[in-house]
Amino acid sequence: MMEQAFFLILATLAVGAALSVIIQRSPLYSAFSLIGVFACLAGTYIMLKAQFLGAIQMIVYAGAIMVLFVFVIMLLNIRKEETALDKYRYLWLLSIPFAATLIVEVLYTILKVTSDFTSLPEMAKRPEVGDSQSIGYGLYTGYLMPFELTSILILLAIVGSVILARREKD
């Protein structure tokens, strides 16, 4: 019960913050709402026994990616979104059926998944995953290839960002 209550609190906060992301007019407020979402999600990760990813979530998303966002927002000094939403009301209207379809479809599916794997006898025997050891082991065995490939990804992201953001050589 404690856990469920805790989850509900986190979930409410997360959804609230997520809504705030799209309701806020100022990008900076959106950014901070988003950090809130990330923090709540980190909480849920920890509830799911994925502590490692919870910490990584905070370090990478909240601590690095969002700092980057905030940095750019500040650098470009974007105080407010320039256009009010109502000018594009039709887009709003478009998004409503879209959202409705998406959510009905997914929720319908998900709420049908009531089977709890943990009740299965053979599942209980399996060890918990999510500690740094199992993640580390996984990364260097089965996921070796993707793990190595992230180096290429990051290299090219660095090269790309540098090219795009540096000033023209005059």
Place this chain on the structure above:
Amino acid sequence: MNAFKPYILNALVFLPLLGTIIMLMYDQIVGKNEESLRRIALFFSTLTFIASLPLIWWTGDPALSVNVPWVENLGINYHLEVDGLSLWLVLLTTMLMPIAILSGWTSVHDKVREYLAFMLVLETGMIGVFLAMDMILFYLFWEVMLVPMYFLIGVWGGERRIYAAIKFVLYTMVGSLLMLVAIIALYLLHGDAQVGGKATFDIVTITKNLADSNFLSFNQQYWMFLAFGLAFAIKVPLFPFHTWLPDAHVEAPTAGSVILAGVLLKMGTYGFMRFNLPMFPEAAHHFAVPIMVLAVIGIIYGALVAMVQPDMKKLIAYSSVSHLGFVMLGMFAFTDMGMQGSLYQMLNHGVSSGALFLVVGIIYERRHTRQISEFGGLATPMPVFSTLFLIIAFSSIGLPLLNGFVGEFLILIGTFNSTYSRAFAAFATTGVILSAVYMLWMVQRVVFGEITSEKNRNLPDLNLREKFVLVPLVILIIFMGVYPSFFLNRTAEQVKQIRTVVEKNKPSNPVADNLK
């Protein structure tokens, strides 16, 4: 001579292409000289004509056929053959091409190299269409020939050339792509039927297998007949699909019009003969009446519209609609005579309407107008021209002793004898009368009477080149009129074969019976 046999068909297809290449190389190496380019083009087209002459005697010789695998996995072969059906059409093509090139000798001035290149490529495409005995190869030439024609109309054409060129291509494309689907379907069905070995696109094999064991259901025949038929009907052009024709003919340069009217339209009728009749005989019976109705409508409609045209080229264009109606009518009569006549009429139309376009081209060169009202009394300044014009017009009308008469007569008799309603023949006969009306009326307004416009008074008569262009055609017109059996003998067997197949698959209770 026999040593040439295996190469001659290849030579026919590739000689013009070789000419193109040599022309382009000449241009690069020796330098810009329009006159020499023209000579090269003329030389190669004439050479092709000469090379094609022996076919008259060699037709049907198995040594002629070229058959090598091309894309083996897909069953595509490079298969060329000439038979009674294609023989005269090939010859018509090879003969008209040098004439067409000659006709544009002085009238085309800019981009001569490209103009001639397109002409020669066009010739390759046309000869290829008639010789190809593989469906994909046929489709290939059929499509490839569109490109040079598109450019000939688009670049060297009249004022509304862009519209005409695009319309021409789009019309043809729609039909031909559906034909591609039908080709694929036929290929697959033939493969599924497990007759005669592996899947193939070979026309001869498929036709033979179909004649031996008709593995196509009526429904399949129905749809494939429609798909092939649409492509050919557009090309012919059968009545409701004809609207591209006046535009294209009018806007094309003279040579283009000659080729268009002389050869391109025959590809449609040829296609009907080659594919629709022998391959889908049941469907052919089913569609015979509608097509004959359309053909008759075409005959009369074309003639009526031609009558009110103030523009000579347009008049001739509409007369083509009318004449090709005859061809279709004869073909779907399913009698030997009708089909022979239909084949003969194809040649006639090629020769005489080609010649008519040349005539128009000649006076257009002098006056830069094609309006009938601008002329009158040309007989005085241009007597030779007027004589030739008159003969050609008579041929188009179908005067006895000239070629047109033979074709139309055969068709009308054939239709009259066919199992279908005699009313078709009766209506078609009015077409003959109407054609006399519009053609003679035009000749009368242009050639006879007083000279109405001062500009016409001092027009020069035909020069040597123009005589070279027109005289062979006129000779041919007369020859075909007096000695038709020279031509008909060579096509008889093929026509008979097709007729037999069609007859064999005649439905027990055709719709047509009820009409009688």
Place this chain on the structure above:
Amino acid sequence: MQSLNLNYYYVLPHIILSITGIMSLLFGAFNKQAHRDLVFINSAGLITAGVSTYRLWNLVSSNAKDGPLTAFSGMVVLDHMSLAFIFIFLIVAFLSTLLSLNFLEDEDQSPEEFNSLLLFATVGMMLMASAGDMVMVFLGLEIASIATYVLAGYRKTDLRSNESALKYFILGSFSTAFLLYGMALVYGATGSTNLETISNAIKSGNNAITAQPMVMELLYVGAGMLLVGFGFKISTAPFHVWTPDVYQGAPTSVTAFMATGPKAAAFVAFLRIFVFTFAASYSFQLHTTWVNLLQVLAILTMIIGNIVALSQTDIKRVLAYSSIAHAGYALIGFLADDWISVAFYMLTYSIMNIGAFAVVSVMAGKGDEKTELENWAGMGFKSLGLSIALLVFMLSMAGMPLTGGFMGKFFIFKTAWDKGFHIIVIVAVLNSAISVYYYLRPMVMLFFRDENETNPTPLMSWTTYVTILLALAGTFYLGIMPGRLFSLLEVAKDVLVK
């Protein structure tokens, strides 16, 4: 401790290209005027990778009965499909490298980053082709996409390029999110991200981990999300809206690359997941569902692509819409469960598209100033060779015989007709007839119209010249002598994912 199945040899092409990419970065860092040398380095890398791919192809062929080769614990799967597509990517990369030299030199852009990004993007695409796990599809996709985003925005001071990159980026990541969600749901339904395990799970109907019947709804929704994601990547209607803008704004030589490579890559991953993993033999119901859905999408794509292209006045937009339509055609082969026809189609599509864009890049001049068709009036006879090359490419796209485009279409139509997709083939055929109109419109401008203003004759560098010549040769080769390629591919038909 499980033994690691690391077969570095199987990823040799990937490794070679990655190293070449890094090398060209380093080389460029120490050598400022390195444009041409970089082309040679890249080409050398690409050719070496091609050779090793060829050897792997032979290896796969000789191993035919044991199924495909796998490496890195099933992360990499090599079968004929992946290798065939890898070849396509290598060709695309090679032609793009050649083509882009002129752009880089003329506009004084830094070449080393461009070339290495191009190679990294190629590596990403190759990874997608050889992916044996959803995570590899994702990672390969992202490597390719991120590199392409940067390439699209390479002309930094040009607003059009900026916008193009930004739009590409936003819609690209948006679609990636869908793709990812789909993957997550499929993982949830089947209990694995490995494609082979997934297909086994689908075959047995049981979750791979719990051994209980899996929740089919999850699988369906997951597949739907994947469909949306891939729909964006291959730009099927209604997910195509980004394509014209992005293609128009990016530097033309980049457009040539991204209209071909990433699209083919998306196709191969799409094939891998849908045709092989969600195959009819595993789950008939799932298969028919997506086939029906995709059929509608394909028809929509062709119609929208072709109809909208008719009214475009900018050549790059015309080509963009044409590429949308081509995705529709390729989807037909996809529906017919025939990867060979799709591969062949993508090959022809890539070659003729790069060729066309190469011509456009020359005609448009420095900075891609003249991409409006109106600007081209009367240029045809002035630059006859270029115009004829463009004509050939355009006719190939329209499906004129003797060109690769015809063979590709023919092959696809034949397969699809054989499998009973009659209506869609007829729709496709009618669409190609319509498409002739806009493919010939540049010709109208070039040849049939008189010059508006006196334009200078466009000049081109030798690399562009070579690119166009190669593309021409390829187009004709594929159109006239596809036999050898077909027989190569036919052999491959027997060897598929287990």
Place this chain on the structure above:
Amino acid sequence: MDIYKLIEWVVKIGIVFLIFMHALAYIVLLERRLLGFIQMRLGPNRVGPFGLLQPLADGIKFFFKEEIIPRDADRTLYIIAPVVALVPALTTIAVIPFGDTVNLFGRQIELSITRVDISMLVILALTSMGVYGIVLAGWSSNNKYSLMGGLRSSAQMISYELSLSLAIVGVVIFSGSLDLVQIAKEQMGTWGGIIPKWNIFTQPIGFTLFLISVIAETNRVPFDLPEAETELVAGFHTEYSSMKFAIFFIAEYANMVTASAMATLLFLGGWHGPYVEKFPLLGPVYFTMKILFFLVLYIWLRGTLPRFRYDQLMKFGWKFMIPVALANVVLVAALALFLY
């Protein structure tokens, strides 16, 4: 839940918090006195003996000062900013172990508020949150100096976090754990009874990198660009006054303490020292002493070094620190392979 456990928690939190807050206050005093010493002046010495009551006086002053919120400031963020700065800074202390498990009152008590197996990551996660306080302050003040300060801070944080993490990776490779307790335990004992088995001796490069990065992360001299008073008045807290200003101050010093504690745990063997095995309660004492060493170092640096220019800072971070840190990782990995 076991009631004793709860009591234990409350007591631990209470003690640590009290000590920590007082320590922070006195570190300020220490800094001022030490700076005075370095600059050959007295520093605050009037309030109480040796100025020992100075922190109290400062506190009272802060409480009673007028609070000013600029008119164009973004009020919400302006008020939140100090909190955002302070909370992560104080929370980190929760996972820092200051001694081994001791046996007190018949209970095994861990000398840390809580123990998680990835405490290293938790600290990194929390400290990376700290930047938002500065950024928010800089943004919400609606003042260009503040904005510049915030910008510089975020850029600096991102840049140096990389080398910081990479330096830590070296240690993690050696100890094979992300648990600070475990890392400290790995450094137990000595080589030949003389040299303690501290990581500083096995990876001096890593230590140096860590130290430099951590100084940059805490925005201290010579990396105090975000508040460089000669250029930016006072950087991100230009507009702040009274308690809000004090909170930023506290956060900065809390960060310094955390950083010093990390340095101690990672490189100086944590609470290890002579006789710790026998008397576990000596651990915290050693620990405090080592932290103090680092704090003095901080102050010493402030008294000695000039400030970097901004571009120098960036260039140093990206072109020197990160490459060296990467090389260090490779080196350490090779060493680990060789040693174990």
Place this chain on the structure above:
Amino acid sequence: MVPLSWYLALSAVLFTIGAVGVFVKRNVISIFMCIELMLNAVNLTLIAFSSFYREVSGQLFVFIVMTVAAAEAGVGLALVIAVFRNRESLNTDDINLLKL
């Protein structure tokens, strides 16, 4: 014990909010943030399945996704800066040189 479907539902809701955000937000950076939100929602799904299955590959997947997100953020924000340099606006309505 929190049932699996709760996590999945939360994830679905967040994903939808993000997707809607992409449609309604007019600022490039905000749109980009919404995309990040979507990615995070997916991560939650993956982790939830992974820990309920007690199978690590889902979490490893998330690890890769996070890396990718970081790389994407770097490039994306660089692009934003590049655009802003040329055109003093990030409003998608102003980014209209290419017709949509």
